[in-house]
Amino acid sequence: MExxxxxxxxxxxxxxxxxKFEEKVADFLAQGKIHGTGHLYIGEEATAVGACxxxxxxxxxxxxxxxxxxxxxxxxxxxxxxxELLGKETGYCRGKGGSMHIADVEKGNxxxxxxxxGSIGIACGAGVTIQMKKLNRVVLCFFGDGAFNQGxxxxxxxxxxxxxxxVVFICENNxxxxxxxxxxxxxxxxxxxxAQAYGIPGTVxxxxxxxxxxxxxxxxxxxARAGQGPTLLIAETYRWKGHSRSDAERYRTRDEVxxxxxxxxxxxxxxxxxxxxxxxxxEIEKLxxxxxxxxxxxxxxxxxxxxPSLDTLEEGVYAP
Amino acid sequence: MATxxxxxxxxxxxxxxxxxxxxxxxxxxGEDVGVYGGAFSVSLGLLEEFxxxxxxxxxxxxxxxxxxxxxxxxxxxxxxxxxMFMDFITVGMDQLVNQAAKINYMYGGKTPVxxxxxxxxxxxxxxAAQHSQSLEALLCHIPGxxxxxxxxxxxxxxxxxxxxxxxxxxxxxxxxxxxxxKGPVPEEEYLVPLGQAxxxxxxxxxxxxxxxxxxPRTLAAAAKLSQEGIEVEIVDPRTLVPLDLLSIIQSxxxxxxxxxxxxxxxxxGFGAEILSQVEESxxxxxxxxxxxxxxxxxxxxxxxxxxxxxxxxxxxxxxxxVKDLLEIN
Numbered sequence: 196m197e198x199x200x201x202x203x204x205x206x207x208x209x210x211x212x213x214x215k216f217e218e219k220v221a222d223f224l225a226q227g228k229i230h231g232t233g234h235l236y237i238g239e240e241a242t243a244v245g246a247c248x249x250x251x252x253x254x255x256x257x258x259x260x261x262x263x264x265x266x267x268x269x270x271x272x273x274x275x276x277x278x279e280l281l282g283k284e285t286g287y288c289r290g291k292g293g294s295m296h297i298a299d300v301e302k303g304n305x306x307x308x309x310x311x312x313g314s315i316g317i318a319c320g321a322g323v324t325i326q327m328k329k330l331n332r333v334v335l336c337f338f339g340d341g342a343f344n345q346g347x348x349x350x351x352x353x354x355x356x357x358x359x360x361x362v363v364f365i366c367e368n369n370x371x372x373x374x375x376x377x378x379x380x381x382x383x384x385x386x387x388x389x390a391q392a393y394g395i396p397g398t399v400x401x402x403x404x405x406x407x408x409x410x411x412x413x414x415x416x417x418x419a420r421a422g423q424g425p426t427l428l429i430a431e432t433y434r435w436k437g438h439s440r441s442d443a444e445r446y447r448t449r450d451e452v453x454x455x456x457x458x459x460x461x462x463x464x465x466x467x468x469x470x471x472x473x474x475x476x477x478e479i480e481k482l483x484x485x486x487x488x489x490x491x492x493x494x495x496x497x498x499x500x501x502x503p504s505l506d507t508l509e510e511g512v513y514a515p
Numbered sequence: 516m517a518t519x520x521x522x523x524x525x526x527x528x529x530x531x532x533x534x535x536x537x538x539x540x541x542x543x544x545g546e547d548v549g550v551y552g553g554a555f556s557v558s559l560g561l562l563e564e565f566x567x568x569x570x571x572x573x574x575x576x577x578x579x580x581x582x583x584x585x586x587x588x589x590x591x592x593x594x595x596x597x598x599m600f601m602d603f604i605t606v607g608m609d610q611l612v613n614q615a616a617k618i619n620y621m622y623g624g625k626t627p628v629x630x631x632x633x634x635x636x637x638x639x640x641x642x643a644a645q646h647s648q649s650l651e652a653l654l655c656h657i658p659g660x661x662x663x664x665x666x667x668x669x670x671x672x673x674x675x676x677x678x679x680x681x682x683x684x685x686x687x688x689x690x691x692x693x694x695x696x697k698g699p700v701p702e703e704e705y706l707v708p709l710g711q712a713x714x715x716x717x718x719x720x721x722x723x724x725x726x727x728x729x730x731p732r733t734l735a736a737a738a739k740l741s742q743e744g745i746e747v748e749i750v751d752p753r754t755l756v757p758l759d760l761l762s763i764i765q766s767x768x769x770x771x772x773x774x775x776x777x778x779x780x781x782x783x784g785f786g787a788e789i790l791s792q793v794e795e796s797x798x799x800x801x802x803x804x805x806x807x808x809x810x811x812x813x814x815x816x817x818x819x820x821x822x823x824x825x826x827x828x829x830x831x832x833x834x835x836x837v838k839d840l841l842e843i844n
Contacts, residue, residue: 298622
């Protein structure tokens with residue numbers, strides 16, 4: 196399964212959008228313009244974009260605390276995302292959720308999640324709905340190497356396996372759960388081995404290669420749509436920035452970060468596009484400039500938006 | 516209106532059947548809810564009627580049960596999750612507290628999570644410390660949850676149906692010792708709305724607010740007290756969240772005395788909440804004596820029969836508490 200050539204510029208646009216959105220968020224965090232924290236997806240763009248390219252608009256995703264990339268790849272409006280980060284009424288959650296809770300349920304984004312592993316069970320539930328309503332849909336369940344050691348992972352993946360739920364479990368191994376390196380938290384190197392324990396296929400993919408991610412996720416999605424149940428994919432990638440705003444990064448070396456930056460998913464995809472004559476250097480630059488302008492427009496929208504009225508403080512605890 | 520005698524368990528069973536027939540999106544999931552019919556056989560027979568697609572036996576995975584309920588509720592289903600013993604809700608606590616309860620608010624108020632968590636609570640079966648707790652206060656403390664504790668077959672049926680139709684997470688607490696209790700239930704369909712207390716006995720001398728199993732025990736104590744000329748008014752809140760405070764206030768203003776009775780341990784129990792809310796209300800000026808709470812001791816539930824029994828309020832304890840409160844020797 197290969198991506199259609201006409202889709203490739205859009206893939207690049209999404210990767211640029213995530214990179215630039217996150218760079219802007221990093222600036223805002225540094226300036227104190229964002230009130231809370233933020234977990235940046237820089238360096239991991241290929242995983243979300245490659246995976247979401249393999250599903251349709253009405254399919255579902257569940258996301259994580261590091262969720263901006265998944266939202267953008269699922270087609271979120273960056274204006275509403277930026278507004279949410281600035282705590283504005285026009286944000287996805289009307290300023291009630293912030294960075295870790297952006298969701299757009301109607302569009303299939305069942306939400307970022309502040310609890311590591313918290314959304315893995317929810318992904319199964321969406322799978323149950325698909326199965327019971329006989330919808331031709333799938334769920335992509337994103338989680339990290341930290342969540343891979345949570346109890347809910349075991350319970351949920353086993354449930355998905357025995358019920359043959361149409362869920363693709365995508366473990367984004369960015370090498371660290373906050374400061375805890377995978378070599379400290381795991382006694383296996385090949386994470387896909389765990390799939391065997393649930394009787395489902397498990398594959399490791401280069402999470403910095405957007406086309407490879409697309410291929411593996413497409414295969415898993417086909418399997419899920421055919422009623423053959425879940426798949427576990429391990430996307431090997433790297434978080435360029437610290438865990439969150441407060442991270443002094445004492446647990447890794449500059450050299451290690453530099454080595455991973457050489458494997459930049461964006462640089463790699465740009466190279467592929469020009470080498471295969473999909474886009475010229477000029478076209479790529481133009482596309483980059485367009486995403487830059489889109490981010491600026493999102494910032495303008497967010498900054499000009501009002502804060503939520505205090506009247507809304509107690510609204511929405513209960514649904515009518 | 517024609518009525519039939521049903522047990523509390525049969526009433527719950529009928530509520531499940533009626534709602535599953537009414538709404539195709541309603542389904543039941545939990546450990547051993549299918550062939551076994553649930554640990555207390557509430558769902559016995561539903562597998563044959565509705566099939567394995569809608570009566571889902573799950574692996575022994577409380578967190579995944581609740582997680583799957585949350586995810587399917589978010590995407591258009593109306594799951595009823597059964598947790599075999601109330602003690603085990605703690606195994607799924609992240610899903611209950613951080614996920615189910617928060618989603619509608621933190622996503623901006625437009626994503627309801629209509630799920631019911633049915634679970635049997637309470638002691639008296641000799642199952643000891645990890646199968647006998649009354650943990651309703653835990654979820655009463657979490658904004659986003661509604662909490663329901665029926666004490667009669669009539670309420671069990673009407674409240675379960677309303678809980679299933681509610682667009683929020685509802686903790687539905689069934690007391691194990693009530694499953695066999697019989698009572699009249701209308702033959703035709705009816706609902707009992709959440710947030711509406713019921714006066715289970717009228718009286719003028721003291722108001723008692725008992726929860727769940729404490730309702731029949733208080734009724735028995737009240738009959739005995741009546742022979743001595745003390746008329747007890749019993750207000751069954753039926754749902755703790757939302758709480759029908761107004762009905763309690765009205766009764767207290769009439770009687771001037773309030774006793775709250777529950778099985779959960781006293782410290783941090785829901786009785787403290789009722790007490791505070793009444794004291795902060797206009798009813799305070801009508802009180803002729805301090806409000807008292809009679810509740811479970813602050814200990815894990817013990818095993819040996821008499822230890823287990825003495826741990827929680829019994830009929831004679833309620834009788835005595837009323838006399839103490841009214842300072843009658």
